[in-house]
Amino acid sequence: MPEADAAGEPRHDVVVVGAGAVGLLLGCLLAQRGLDVVVLERRAARTGRSRAIGIHPPGLRALARAGIEAEVLAAAAPIRDGRATCAGRTLGTMSFERGGPVLSLPQLEVEAMLERRLEALRPGAVRRGIEVVEVDDRGVDVRLVGVPVAAGAGAAGEGPAEAGWPELRRVETTTRYAVGADGVRSGIRESLGLGWRGRSGRAHYVMCDTSDETGEPSTALLHFEPAGVVESFPMPGRTRRWVARVRRPPARLTAETVAAIVRSRVDGGRFDVAAAGEPSAFEARQHLAERMSVGRIALAGDAAHEISPIGGQGMNLGWLDAVRLDHELAAALAVGAPFEAFEVYDRVRRAAARRAVRRATFNMSVGAPASGLRLRLRNTGVRMLDVPPLRAVLARAFTMRGL
Numbered sequence: 001m002p003e004a005d006a007a008g009e010p011r012h013d014v015v016v017v018g019a020g021a022v023g024l025l026l027g028c029l030l031a032q033r034g035l036d037v038v039v040l041e042r043r044a045a046r047t048g049r050s051r052a053i054g055i056h057p058p059g060l061r062a063l064a065r066a067g068i069e070a071e072v073l074a075a076a077a078p079i080r081d082g083r084a085t086c087a088g089r090t091l092g093t094m095s096f097e098r099g100g101p102v103l104s105l106p107q108l109e110v111e112a113m114l115e116r117r118l119e120a121l122r123p124g125a126v127r128r129g130i131e132v133v134e135v136d137d138r139g140v141d142v143r144l145v146g147v148p149v150a151a152g153a154g155a156a157g158e159g160p161a162e163a164g165w166p167e168l169r170r171v172e173t174t175t176r177y178a179v180g181a182d183g184v185r186s187g188i189r190e191s192l193g194l195g196w197r198g199r200s201g202r203a204h205y206v207m208c209d210t211s212d213e214t215g216e217p218s219t220a221l222l223h224f225e226p227a228g229v230v231e232s233f234p235m236p237g238r239t240r241r242w243v244a245r246v247r248r249p250p251a252r253l254t255a256e257t258v259a260a261i262v263r264s265r266v267d268g269g270r271f272d273v274a275a276a277g278e279p280s281a282f283e284a285r286q287h288l289a290e291r292m293s294v295g296r297i298a299l300a301g302d303a304a305h306e307i308s309p310i311g312g313q314g315m316n317l318g319w320l321d322a323v324r325l326d327h328e329l330a331a332a333l334a335v336g337a338p339f340e341a342f343e344v345y346d347r348v349r350r351a352a353a354r355r356a357v358r359r360a361t362f363n364m365s366v367g368a369p370a371s372g373l374r375l376r377l378r379n380t381g382v383r384m385l386d387v388p389p390l391r392a393v394l395a396r397a398f399t400m401r402g403l
Contacts, residue, residue: 011141012036013333015175017132017188019043021052021107022301022318023181024114024126028066029326031121035333038173039118042131042149042182046108053235054079054312055103055110058401062319065326068113076103077236082220084386086379088267091224092386099401102220104235107315130171135178135191137295142178146171177329177341178297181318184287186303194299195290201308201361202286203368204246208258208279212240213270222367224382225265226375229367231310242271243310245367249281284308284364286357292321292350293342300325305353308360317356321349 014030016023019041030037055063055076063072078101082094096102118125134145147170180188189196212234214221223230228245235241244261255276262269287306292299301318308314324345332341370378 012038012173012175014038014177014179014329015040015142015144015173016179016181017041017144018180018182018186018301018303019111019115019126019128020181020183020301021111021114021315022322023179024111024118025062025066025319026179026181026300026322026325027118027125028068028114028121029322030329031118031125032066033326033330035330037122037125038175039126040130040132040144040146040173041126041128044129044149046111051107052309052312052315053104053106053233053241054316055105056312056316056401057100057102059312059316059319060100060103062316062323063110063114065323066114066117068117071113072103072105072110075109075236076105077234078102078218079104079220079234080218082222084222084224084382085267086224086375086382091379091382094386101218102311104233104241106235107312132182132187135188135297137178137297139295142175142296144173144175144178146173176296176333179300179325180297180303181300181322182303184302184306186299188297189289189299189303192294192297192299194294196287197290199286199288199357199361201284201357201364203284203308203364204249204281205243205284205310206246206249206253206258206261206279206281207241207243208255208271209235209239209241209277210255211272211275212238213272214240223266223269224367224378226369226371227265228369230262230265230269231367233311239275245369246281247369253279253281255279282309284310284360286360288350288353288357292346296341298325298342298345304349305357307353307356308364310363313356313360317353320352324349 013035014037016027016039019039023039027037027039063069080096080101084091115126129149130146131149132144132146136143180186182188217234221232230244232240232242242258242262250257255273258279259271259273262271285306289299289304292304300321302314328341328345
């Protein structure tokens with residue numbers, strides 16, 4: 001049972017706001033230590049939207065800490081190498097075997113594994129359908145106020161008021177420390193008054209999954225074409241995700257639209273429309289919070305930094321935030337540290353986020369539309385990256401090591 005605060009209310013060790021991939025991992029890590037952790041989530045259920053699929057070696061090590069490595073390995077498709085081409089000609093190749101393959105597994109499946117693990121470690125830790133609307137750091141603890149969210153409201157992005165709740169039952173929670181892992185539009189970050197600074201790197205993409213017709217079930221293919229990059233990644237069940245950069249998303253996006261883009265740019269590109277899922281469009285943007293902690297409250301994952309989501313970069317970076325936070329929170333709770341608990345975390349993880357942003361910016365610039373001299377220089381640069389020792393450096397960056 002959690003101890004009580006001065007008013008007699010239960011006081012938890014840590015409350016995490018957001019039951020996405022990062023919040024659930026942090027919950028598992030803390031629960032394994034025997035800590036009283038609660039995870040609050042406004043969505044009544046996970047959405048079925050297509051999201052990140054890449055699990056890089058550092059991310060897999062983070063998941064192993066939570067005890068789900070074997071389950072992930074059994075379900076994921078390994079990506080063992082990559083090849084970059086232009087107009088059908090190979091510009092460079094890359095092997096991931098030395099540091100471990102990148103694993104491909106939809107984020108929703110990973111979240112389900114983490115939630116099951118957290119439920120086994122601490123039954124009832126995840127509390128859905130609660131939107132946190134107030135956060136008060138009182139120096140000795142943090143008070144959070146939430147309100148119930150109507151079923152289905154989260155899918156449309158509605159808040160409680162828009163969902164037709166004139167009088168709401170307030171849910172008050174007290175905790176020693178709080179973590180905002182509530183995504184790019186973080187209410188916790190907004191409550192703390194932290195700036196959200198835009199960084200370089202911005203582009204539009206369309207995306208769709210279909211059957212894998214490439215004959216290369218463990219190879220990531222990057223087609224650096226004049227009209228813009230087309231990337232494809234193996235997925236479980238002999239499927240493949242296609243991602244294409246576009247100047248702007250089509251007004252009406254269909255699987256046929258994505259297939260037309262692939263076939264027009266990729267020499268011999270094969271996209272099975274009949275087997276395709278629902279396509280989606282997204283804009284890759286990059287931001288960094290001016291701080292990742294204030295007092296007893298920290299930010300993690302997309303709440304702290306937004307980077308290009310291609311290849312699961314943001315998800316893996318957030319998992320590394322969670323690993324560091326697990327260490328810092330355990331140390332702080334052991335000695336009762338008030339304000340300095342997150343100082344090192346803020347410095348170390350902001351530096352990592354800046355490195356990740358620079359890498360993602362470089363990747364987006366390489367995949368931009370190009371022609372003439374710019375295209376020739378871009379292709380020459382990619383070929384140079386395929387020469388040792390730059391090949392090893394590129395593989396290290398691609399697999400998110402050093403973050």
